[in-house]
Amino acid sequence: MFASVSDLLRLLALPVLTWAAWQDLETRRVPNRTWPPLAALAVVLLVWDGADALTAGDFDLASFAVGTTISLVVVAPAAYLFWRLGTFGGADAKALIVLAVLFPTFPTYDVAGLVLPVRTTPTGAFALTILSNTVLVAALYPLWLSARNAAARRVTPAMFVGKPVRWDALTATHGRLLETPSGFTRSGLDLDALRMYLRWRGSTLAELRSAPDRYRRPESLPAEPLPAGDGVVTTDGEPLHFSSIRSDGEGPTASPEFSVDGTPRRRSDDWGVDAFLADVGPAYGTTSEGLCEGLELLASRDRVWVSPGIPFLVPVLLGLVIGLVYGDLLIAVLGALGIV
Numbered sequence: 001m002f003a004s005v006s007d008l009l010r011l012l013a014l015p016v017l018t019w020a021a022w023q024d025l026e027t028r029r030v031p032n033r034t035w036p037p038l039a040a041l042a043v044v045l046l047v048w049d050g051a052d053a054l055t056a057g058d059f060d061l062a063s064f065a066v067g068t069t070i071s072l073v074v075v076a077p078a079a080y081l082f083w084r085l086g087t088f089g090g091a092d093a094k095a096l097i098v099l100a101v102l103f104p105t106f107p108t109y110d111v112a113g114l115v116l117p118v119r120t121t122p123t124g125a126f127a128l129t130i131l132s133n134t135v136l137v138a139a140l141y142p143l144w145l146s147a148r149n150a151a152a153r154r155v156t157p158a159m160f161v162g163k164p165v166r167w168d169a170l171t172a173t174h175g176r177l178l179e180t181p182s183g184f185t186r187s188g189l190d191l192d193a194l195r196m197y198l199r200w201r202g203s204t205l206a207e208l209r210s211a212p213d214r215y216r217r218p219e220s221l222p223a224e225p226l227p228a229g230d231g232v233v234t235t236d237g238e239p240l241h242f243s244s245i246r247s248d249g250e251g252p253t254a255s256p257e258f259s260v261d262g263t264p265r266r267r268s269d270d271w272g273v274d275a276f277l278a279d280v281g282p283a284y285g286t287t288s289e290g291l292c293e294g295l296e297l298l299a300s301r302d303r304v305w306v307s308p309g310i311p312f313l314v315p316v317l318l319g320l321v322i323g324l325v326y327g328d329l330l331i332a333v334l335g336a337l338g339i340v
Helices: 005-010 013-027 036-056 058-084 090-102 126-151 167-172 191-201 205-210 212-216 270-280 288-298 313-325 329-336
Strands: 109-111 114-116 163-166 303-307
Touching (some): 005 036, 036 058, 036 090, 058 126, 167 205, 191 205, 191 270, 205 288, 270 288
Antiparallel strands (some): 109 114
C-alpha cells in the first residue's frame, strides 16, 4: 500500500472504532477514554496537512480549505446537534466529531495500482461522506426489521421499529418497550431503567411475575435498597441482579411505614416506583407513570414488542470502511437515479 504518512496514521481509527462499535453492540456503553487519544492524533494530522497544503500551491490549499471547512463547520456541529436533540448518544457524537477532524479531506491509498477511495465528491469533504454513508447504512435496519416481521406475519404499527421479545430475555435485552397496557407507544419503558429498578429493589423479573400483588404494594420494598447501577448488561449477556426471596419464602424485607428518604409512604405508590425515582433520579427520563405501566405490562405478558434501537457506532464504522474503500454511497445512489 502506498499513501502519505498522515493518511496511513489515519487508519489507526479503524481498530479504535471497531472496538468501540463492539462495546456499543454488546453493552451500549463506550468509555469516555476511547476518544481523547484519537482526537489528539486528529488535531496533529490536521495541522500537518494544513502546513503541507500551504506549501503545495493554491489548488491544494483551496481543496484543503473547502473540505476542512465543511467538516468542521457542518459535520462536527451537526453531530453535536443530533446528540442534543436525542437522535443518538454521546459516544456517537464524539465519534463523528473526532472523525470530522481526523478526515477533513479524502485520504488516498494506492493498493496494487488501485487508487482508493474509488468515488470522491466535488466538495472533497470526507467527513461528510462518512456521515452520509452512516445514515444510509443505518436506514437499512428499519427495512430489515419490517421485512422480517412481515415474513413472520407480524403486521402491527411496531413492525417497522421493533421486534417481539420473550419476558425472560428482557433483562438481557437493549432497547425500549413499544407497548403499555393500553397499546402501542413510541415512548415505553427503557429497559436500562427496568434493570436499575430490579437491582435497586433486589428482585428479579421472575419474582415480580410470580407474585405481582405482593410486589405491587410499596411495603414490599426492602428496608435498604441496593445500588441501582446504570442499567448496563454485563459483557456475557447476563444482567446483574440480586435474589430477594428469603429462606422462609415471605419475600423481601419491608419497611412498611417509611420510604427510603424517611418520609411517610404514599399508599398509592404502586410497585414503589415513586420511592425508586426519588432515590435514583430520572433514570433515562423514566417517569413514575411510565415505569408503573411497564411493570404492569411485564407482570402478565409473556412476549412484548421492543424497539432495540441501533448501536449507532456500528453504522459509523461501516460508513467509514465503505468510504475508505469505495467512497460516497450517496453520490452513487443519486447518480443511479440520474439526479447527479
